[in-house]
Amino acid sequence: MGNTRRIAAVVAGMALIVPLSATTSAQPSDDRTVYEISGTSAEDRTALARSGADVLGVRDGTVTLIAGPAEVSAARAKGLDLTELGGVEELLAERNPDVRTSANDFPAGDEDYHTYAEVTEELERAVAEHGDIASLSSVGDSHEGRALHLLKISDNVAQDEDEPEVLFTCNQHAREHLTTEMCLRIVERFTDGYGSDPVVTELVDTREILVVPTVNPDGAEYDISGGYYHGWRKNRDGSGTDLNRNWGYQWGCCGGSSSWPSSDTYRGTSAFSAPETAALAAFVDSRVVGGEQQITAHIDFHTYSELVLWPFGYTYADTAPDMTREQAQRFQDVGTAMAASNGYTPQQSSDLYITDGSVNDWMWGEHGILSLTFEMYPASGGGLDGFYPPDEVIEPETRRNDEAVQILLEEAGNPMP
Template sequence: MVIPRRLAPVAAVLAAFLMVLAGQSGAGAAAPAPDSPSKQYLVTGAATAQQRSQLARTGAAIDNVRADGSVEVSAIPSEVSAIKRLGLKVSLLPAPAPQPRAATSYHTYAETLAEIDQVVANYPQIARKFVAGKSYQGRDIVGVKISDNVAADEAEPEVLYIANIHARERLTNEQALYLIGILTKEYNATSRITNIVNSREIWIIPISNPDGQVYDMTSDTSAGRMWRKNRRPNSTSTGTDLNRNFAYRWGCCGGSSGNGASETYRGPSAESEPETKVLANFARSRVVGGVQQLKIFLDIHSYGELVLWPFGYTYANTVPGALSADEEATHRTIGRQMANSNGYTPQQASDLYITDGTTDDWFWGNQRIFSYTFEMYGSSFYPSPSVIERETSRNRDALLTLTEYADCPYRAIGKQQQYCGTP
């Protein structure tokens, strides 16, 4: 239909109004707000955990702490100004260089789903695909369960490993796929892996933030959009930092931002984001007969080469009623064992800087699941695909060790009889 020129302004207003209505008709249909104008900077002068916590309190996302004590951050202009007011020196870092897509490259969301489907087809007796829920834009949050008798819910210790909760951290998805690969391909071929699969129920979610991951992987030749958050619009921008949105000490301690444009925006309320709720609901669903079946949780991030454990919201090593001396010692001992294997630096999360509303704090503080974070290799979020095989296999022993501890983590400190009733 041709609209008369004199009615064109009216038609434009009507069209805009209809678009607004369409955006309100379904969560996935809303037009996204402008993206956060963050850039990556190098900050010098914040060499201690307390100084880094002051830095994080501005809302900037701390991406990496270098060996010389300088800190790489992602920050919006107002946060850069706040950092400078702390008396810290700030310099802009160069944007990641585009990399051509090679034969060995990072998996897209579609390629990840295809690989999962292939694994399940190849190893149907020990691998089962599951959908934990859907993202804001309606994408499946997909995982693989690995166990002997995989179709049954057996009385075996369970572990949950997630990756790619921050969209730009591409190497983490590859780590999850690597673990799926060795647990299936080496079953009945490697005794250690055969024993693990026969005695554990292992749940692995390679991409916890599919909307953000898809948005970040914009083209075959792009270095990426440096996108961290999910893709649900907020009042000022787009996206919430899912690793600040969990309902344990949410927004308590200066370890997240209330600014929607910030990379560490915690959301309008705890578990406000569909992806956060999917992960939390999955953990809650594993409570059987009043007992949490998940004994170990790992959140795989990059970069920094760290093994972290709770708590992140407080510098205290122990917290009455929330983290006893034996619980802290168990976390620390297992963390150090893994670090001895992969060469990472082991530490309590708050030794890096204060955070709140994180996965580790929630999975331990709310569900009493022994919880860890890996910060993988890299000097950027987009290391060359040529390092994928080397850096994922580097964590082989650490991942298997962590999985083995699911029977009784207190075994690490020699107190399995006291806590698990086993010799």
């Protein structure tokens, strides 16, 4: 289905750059509160999201969200029972250590997470050590001018071979730092393991693996600026666009995003108004060769809730224009197989709540790509803490998805009905 795309306008004058010295103790002012509500339906959660609440996680009908007084009143009017977990500022202060580290690193104790500079180093190292199977480029630049790195892994990496291409994208949402580590694990596994691990070797020989470890580097850097966590989700253009509401399939159609710039689910001024989504979409568009999209499968990693999600998000319906019963069944089959491997819960995206302008809806609706979202560890998070698990979980929680990643790479070779 067609979409209108415009070249992203980079309004430099609107950039909100807040330099924070290492000595400041000021946290962003925020009078909103984190709540948990159990026993909610998808319709309840869609109503909560539409009221302006920032949904952090959903698991077994229990939703964790950030709400202000108006959203709380709206929820109570619907008969929902809210349990207060604490103020946003208070919860962030609890998570942030007293001792500030340098202005551009993760908080003390979480240094194993990779900053943007460290992500860049890791990718450069992978190419330096495995130049025969790995090449580094970018799909474009972020609003603040950071390269949106693209690492390609395949045998004969310099050639565009006729092999299924599989895309992994991470960190559309700034505070979901564990996802960046997930993409780095894929890079490490399929470069270091080549030649020794037979499964890895076979997949590298027969696939073209494309990894974008951070789609939102500006937001991720801002989220750790000053050496403490800010709870930031969006990009850094003006008051921020929610990149995963900015994609051009049914953009803004269905009350699954916000038109308010201050909202955490602000969809932007138009589809692909964010330079990050525009660049990634242009790259995917460029993979149509001889009338055929070369990318056949995709995972976009998020945190948290431990879910495997498939399109569509804009409608509760299982089938729709651009989604036949057979196609919906394949999403369900692949999603369920992947979830069986990692213990996540598989479901259609809209089973959580309605979203529009998401990456999966566009990848599938526009390009026919088998595109899923993983919501990673933890299953539930006690509020904002869910975004900031200690760095000790990086290894087990990224390894946990090895088999699911392998399933997708194998499925990439099978045709969609």
